[in-house]
Every structure is written in structure tokens, then in C-alpha cells.
Amino acid sequence: MTSGFVIFGRLALAAGLICLCIAPFAFTPAVLVLLTQALSMLSLAMLWNLVAGYGNVMVIGQHAFVGIGAYAFYGFAMLAGLHMAVALPAAMAVTLAFGSMVYAMLYRLRTAYLAVGSWVVAETLMLVASRLPGFGGGSGASLPANLLRTFGARVPERLSTIYIMVLAVAVLTFVLIWALMRSRIGLGLAALRDNEEGAAVAGVNTRLVRAACFILAAPMVGLVGVLVTLQEGRISPVASFSMLDWTIYVLFIVVIGGLGSLEGPIIGTLVFFLLRELLQDYGTLYLITLGAISILIVLFAPTGLWGLARRKLGRDLIPLTHDPKTGGAS
Amino acid sequence: MLEVSQLKKHFGALKVIDGVNLSVARGEALGILGPNGAGKSTLFNLISGNLSPTAGTIRLNGEDITRASPWTRVRGGIGRTFQIPHPFVHLSVFENVLVSATQASGRGIAVARPEVNRILDLCQLSHRSRTLAGDLPLLDLKRLELAKALGTSPRLLLLDEIAGGLTNSECVALLAILETIKSEGVTIVWIEHIVHALIKVATRLVVLAEGNLIANGTPETVMADAKVRDLYLGVEA
Structure with missing residues (x-):
């Protein structure tokens, strides 16, 4: 029975991926916009889960790197006039550099101190962004129509192109994290997640793996920032560095889905967008409901919805385990 | 020493x-x-x-x-055990020892596998190799603590x-x-x-x-x- 559920779950994941691949041909532009937003949030959730769930680096300043990616892309593409193919990796490189600097400032902090410290850094960077010359100040700046037209002459075409890019980044993020977690380094990360003191005396260089998680996730978050900018067609300090959109909602997704698992962010994203679609017309009631669900999950199911399901199933949908005999995933 | x-x-x-x-x-x-x-x-x-x-x-x-x-x-x-066991609760017994057998030495997972199985045999944990460490009784947790320490050679x-x-x-x-x-x-x-x-x-x-x-x-x-x-x-x- 249990293995039947696992097979069903894996088939559902595969079917979901197929649906996402054919979405530009099968769905209306409105559905495509929703899926683009959902996949962007999924990428951010997977990356925050890597940093906080596996690396034990509890940051709540991830929105800083979304904003840095967006602003760096605008600077390279619009102000420096670089081609998209150059501006995009250059924006990732800037986010990587900022990620390294921020980690160098924060790495000694732990738990609540790290959370608040990373938040302060993100808010400071937002204030700096609002004063940068050439970026439109506090109200931001729009991407010119000719840049957006490189993704398609008409709006539906443009939506499809951006959707495909977002889907590719989400799949790439998933595959990179899966491959990392299957490797020797990932084994050390899983140990770090479960018991940091025990991991250190098992030989895990906890300082190095925590730093690697944080610094390597930064350019991927920056890449999502670029894609969000392309979806919105503009940058602004408040939207590009939005704590609510790029950190709080992401945190909600990972916590309700299941921190420290590959399945958690996927389940959390589904639940989050389902609630958003059902409750978004109710204003503050929507946010209160999200908050109440988060509190209930933390109190009664701290391992999230996937943690509850996994206890029943006894195994993962997305195999990460190392089998004693064969060496393959079980 | x-x-x-x-x-x-x-x-x-x-x-x-x-x-x-x-x-x-x-x-x-x-x-x-x-x-x-x-x-x-x-x-x-x-x-x-x-x-x-x-x-x-x-x-x-x-x-x-x-x-x-x-x-x-x-x-x-230097390998050590803790008085209160420090298992990696979401990993299997095999993977717990695999952590210590790969991280300190830099050995790959495939290379470390026979050594992990030898240690599990020595610590009488082979029959538990697929069990999650979080589900072990006290005696096996103690054995696992020893096995993890031995994994670091x-x-x-x-x-x-x-x-x-x-x-x-x-x-x-x-x-x-x-x-x-x-x-x-x-x-x-x-x-x-x-x-x-x-x-x-x-x-x-x-x-x-x-x-x-x-x-x-x-x-x-x-x-x-x-x-x-x-x-x-x-x-x-």
C-alpha cells in the first residue's frame, strides 16, 4: 500500500512536469502568468531550503539577492548597454560577489542573530538601491519596450518565452540541488541538518559547507531576480527588494511543505498558490490565514506536510538515500 | 600520542x-x-x-x-562518541556511518561502502543498516555512536x-x-x-x-x- 502511494506520488510528479512542459501550448496567458509566478517562487523556496534547511543558515534576507540580481541586470542591460546573454551571467556574478561579502559579515552569527542580521543587510541594500543614480530612485524604472520585445513581438509570445526561461531555471535549480544532495558534500549537509555537533566530529567541515550553501545559492537567487524583473517589466526598491514577496512567502512555503527535504518546497508552493487563489480577494484575512497555518504547522507538524506524509510512507518520493548493497538510490 | x-x-x-x-x-x-x-x-x-x-x-x-x-x-x-548519542536521525544507519567514512578521509561514497559494511558487521548493526537512526532503540544507538566514530578511521x-x-x-x-x-x-x-x-x-x-x-x-x-x-x-x- 505504502509503495503504491510512493509510485502514485512519483507518477504525479512526472505528470506535473509534463504539464509544465506543454503549458505554453495548452494554457491561456493568465494561467501562464500564474505558473510563471509559481515556478519563480518554487526556485526561491528550493534555494532557501538548501541554505536554511540543509545548511542550517537561518537567513531571512534572501530578498536582498533578488533585488541585487534585478538591479545588476538593469545596470548591465540598460545603463551599460550589454547584450542580454552577457547581462544575465554578469548579474549572477554580481550577486555571487555580494553573497560572498554578506556571508563574510554574517558567518559568525547564529539563529535569531543571523536572521535579524541578514534582514538588516537586505533593508540597507534596498535603501542603497533607492539612491543609486540612473536606477530611477525610490520609484524605480521600467524596462524599455525594445528590450522586452527581444522575448517576443506580442505579449502572449513574450509570456511564453519568459515562462520557458523560468521553467528551465526551476528544473536546473532542482537538478543541481538533487545532484548536490546525492554527492559526498550532500551527505555532509544532511548530517549537518540533523546534528551539527555530531557532523563536526564525523569530519564534516561544517564551516565550509554552510558557506558553500549560502554563497552558491546567491547567484541562483539573483537569476530568479532577473526573471522576476522580466515578468514585471520594471525594477523598484520596494518590489525588487520585497521582503514579503521574496522571503516571507518563501519561508511560509518551505515551512508548511517541509524544511530540509526536496519534496517540501514543491508541496509548499502548491499549497501557497492554492490558498492565494482562493483567498486573495479577502484582503488581510488572506495574510492572517497564512500566518495562522504557519503557526499551526510549526506547533503540531514541525517537519511540515511532507514530514507527516513521509512518516506514513517510510520513504522519499524523490530518492536521495544511499543503499547499503547496490549503491543506488532507494 | x-x-x-x-x-x-x-x-x-x-x-x-x-x-x-x-x-x-x-x-x-x-x-x-x-x-x-x-x-x-x-x-x-x-x-x-x-x-x-x-x-x-x-x-x-x-x-x-x-x-x-x-x-x-x-x-x-581523533574519533569520539557522545554520552548522549548524536545520530543523524533522518538518515539510515548505513548512511550515518557513511557520513563519517567519507567526510574525514575525502573518500568517495562507492569507495567507502565496503568499509562501512565491515564496521556495521563489527558493531552488530548490519541487520539495521536500512533503519532510520531516529527509530533505533538505545542499545543500537550506542552501537551506532561507536560505528560512526570508527567510520572516521x-x-x-x-x-x-x-x-x-x-x-x-x-x-x-x-x-x-x-x-x-x-x-x-x-x-x-x-x-x-x-x-x-x-x-x-x-x-x-x-x-x-x-x-x-x-x-x-x-x-x-x-x-x-x-x-x-x-x-x-x-x-x-
Whole structure:
């Protein structure tokens, strides 16, 4: 029975991926916009889960790197006039550099101190962004129509192109994290997640793996920032560095889905967008409901919805385990 | 092999370790006795790098490791168990040992696999290899703690109350495992309250009380020491 559920779950994941691949041909532009937003949030959730769930680096300043990616892309593409193919990796490189600097400032902090410290850094960077010359100040700046037209002459075409890019980044993020977690380094990360003191005396260089998680996730978050900018067609300090959109909602997704698992962010994203679609017309009631669900999950199911399901199933949908005999995933 | 000199660990006014000097020779099996709160586990935490000392030095094979990280010390050959087991609860028993067999040595997962299976056999955990560590009973958690320490291929093994809570027959099984490890040339330092088990393995005993060593010698000499009998065993001299 249990293995039947696992097979069903894996088939559902595969079917979901197929649906996402054919979405530009099968769905209306409105559905495509929703899926683009959902996949962007999924990428951010997977990356925050890597940093906080596996690396034990509890940051709540991830929105800083979304904003840095967006602003760096605008600077390279619009102000420096670089081609998209150059501006995009250059924006990732800037986010990587900022990620390294921020980690160098924060790495000694732990738990609540790290959370608040990373938040302060993100808010400071937002204030700096609002004063940068050439970026439109506090109200931001729009991407010119000719840049957006490189993704398609008409709006539906443009939506499809951006959707495909977002889907590719989400799949790439998933595959990179899966491959990392299957490797020797990932084994050390899983140990770090479960018991940091025990991991250190098992030989895990906890300082190095925590730093690697944080610094390597930064350019991927920056890449999502670029894609969000392309979806919105503009940058602004408040939207590009939005704590609510790029950190709080992401945190909600990972916590309700299941921190420290590959399945958690996927389940959390589904639940989050389902609630958003059902409750978004109710204003503050929507946010209160999200908050109440988060509190209930933390109190009664701290391992999230996937943690509850996994206890029943006894195994993962997305195999990460190392089998004693064969060496393959079980 | 291990040289601890004038080692101190103070938490504010509380002097948990207060000037301990200790040497352990290669291949030796040293037992550490002491009442609760004597500083035994703190001493292990200082040697393994989980705590930094207030003063003093720790040398391993002549090299000063006082400020080295725990993982550097593991690479230097120090393996340890914790009094309260520290399993990786969401990983299987096999993966728990695989962590320690791959991280310190830099070996790949496929290369480390036979060694992990050998250690699981030695620690009588093969039948549990696929079980999640979070689901293990106490005896198997203790065995897993030992197996994880052995996974790091230690030359100096620090055992912190590994026999605590075990029944007599479980204790006998554990002693057989420790004898095998000892016969492979691994140096053992063992903190234990179960004296009859400890003296079956230890060739020398030291007694720690209030952060200081109060006795050092063969098991017979130490157990006959008037101060030890008074302070630790509660037997008046």
C-alpha cells in the first residue's frame, strides 16, 4: 500500500512536469502568468531550503539577492548597454560577489542573530538601491519596450518565452540541488541538518559547507531576480527588494511543505498558490490565514506536510538515500 | 600520542577543568573515572574540539591542536562518541556511518561502502543498516555512536559512557567489540561509570574530581587509593 502511494506520488510528479512542459501550448496567458509566478517562487523556496534547511543558515534576507540580481541586470542591460546573454551571467556574478561579502559579515552569527542580521543587510541594500543614480530612485524604472520585445513581438509570445526561461531555471535549480544532495558534500549537509555537533566530529567541515550553501545559492537567487524583473517589466526598491514577496512567502512555503527535504518546497508552493487563489480577494484575512497555518504547522507538524506524509510512507518520493548493497538510490 | 598540559576550562566563575595534565601512549587503553560533574565530558569536548579551552595546550603526535577545528582533529585521527548519542536521525544507519567514512578521509561514497559494511558487521548493526537512526532503540544507538566514530578511521578513540544503560549481556557484547578495536592498534580513552567493564579493557585509570586529576595508575592501584575510595566510591579509607 505504502509503495503504491510512493509510485502514485512519483507518477504525479512526472505528470506535473509534463504539464509544465506543454503549458505554453495548452494554457491561456493568465494561467501562464500564474505558473510563471509559481515556478519563480518554487526556485526561491528550493534555494532557501538548501541554505536554511540543509545548511542550517537561518537567513531571512534572501530578498536582498533578488533585488541585487534585478538591479545588476538593469545596470548591465540598460545603463551599460550589454547584450542580454552577457547581462544575465554578469548579474549572477554580481550577486555571487555580494553573497560572498554578506556571508563574510554574517558567518559568525547564529539563529535569531543571523536572521535579524541578514534582514538588516537586505533593508540597507534596498535603501542603497533607492539612491543609486540612473536606477530611477525610490520609484524605480521600467524596462524599455525594445528590450522586452527581444522575448517576443506580442505579449502572449513574450509570456511564453519568459515562462520557458523560468521553467528551465526551476528544473536546473532542482537538478543541481538533487545532484548536490546525492554527492559526498550532500551527505555532509544532511548530517549537518540533523546534528551539527555530531557532523563536526564525523569530519564534516561544517564551516565550509554552510558557506558553500549560502554563497552558491546567491547567484541562483539573483537569476530568479532577473526573471522576476522580466515578468514585471520594471525594477523598484520596494518590489525588487520585497521582503514579503521574496522571503516571507518563501519561508511560509518551505515551512508548511517541509524544511530540509526536496519534496517540501514543491508541496509548499502548491499549497501557497492554492490558498492565494482562493483567498486573495479577502484582503488581510488572506495574510492572517497564512500566518495562522504557519503557526499551526510549526506547533503540531514541525517537519511540515511532507514530514507527516513521509512518516506514513517510510520513504522519499524523490530518492536521495544511499543503499547499503547496490549503491543506488532507494 | 596525546599530551594535555595545564588544560583549563572555566565557564565564568565555574572551573570545570582546572589545570589537567594527561598523557596517553600509542596503543594504550586509558579509563577515566569520576563523579558526575567532575569535568570528564568537558575534557573530551576540549580534546575533540567541540569546546575551546580557557588555557593550556593539547598535542596530538607532537602537533599542537589546541585551536584546531573538530573536523581537522578528526583528520588527525581523533574519533569520539557522545554520552548522549548524536545520530543523524533522518538518515539510515548505513548512511550515518557513511557520513563519517567519507567526510574525514575525502573518500568517495562507492569507495567507502565496503568499509562501512565491515564496521556495521563489527558493531552488530548490519541487520539495521536500512533503519532510520531516529527509530533505533538505545542499545543500537550506542552501537551506532561507536560505528560512526570508527567510520572516521580513528587512531585515538574517545568513548564517553558507551556502556551506560546497557544490560550485563549487552555490556559483554560491547566489550568484545572494544577488544577487537584495541587489538587493531587503536588507542582508547574511555570515560565510564561501570567500573567492572572499564577495567576489563583499560590498562591504566585516572580519576577526575572537581576539574583535577586526583589519581593515576594501574586499575589495581587506583581502585585501592584511599582518596578515590573516599571521593568517588564513597568507601571510607
